[in-house]
Amino acid sequence: MSSGNSRGRGTGRNQGTGRKQEPQKRESILEYQKYENKMIRVKFHGGREVQGVLKGHDNLMNLVLDDTVELMRDPSDLNVITEKKRNLGLVVCRGTQIIVISPVEGMKEIPNPFQQ
Template sequence: MSALPTTTGHGSKDNKFMTEIKKFMNQKIRVKFDGGREVVGNLIGHDALFNLVLDKTEEYIRDPNDCLILTEKTRNIGLV
């Protein structure tokens, strides 16, 4: 039985990303998800797989007539 790897297999790319993301800790960032959803929240953490933890998060609502258009309307979704 072998041990699980501790990185995602990208070596120096992982280290570079870790140092880059630390610049944005405790700052408001905007994230675009696969599928088109967009949120804004305060970056409060991440894990070794680069999953982000956002607090005080708001999701931008899409136009009901055209799903490609974001409106200025938001909804609070809190901790993500």
């Protein structure tokens, strides 16, 4: 019976080389850099929508927006965004609550083809 343990630590690919294996860096699948300092629109769980200038982000999709404006919804129909807006200023958007991120420039609103 051998005294060595064949499971657990020390049985990795680099065993015996004396080097520690570097953890792989995770890269974001979204390219936020091309939207930095540009106006973006963010939709959250629950239906809220904001628009602001992207100032920063991290790998967890947390965003920092400046000059942020909340787009107010119609109280009688929460799916409809009204002309009313509320100024929020500098905002940190938590990535776990974000559903959609889109650039404002080049975005065009079209009627819903599935709504009759």
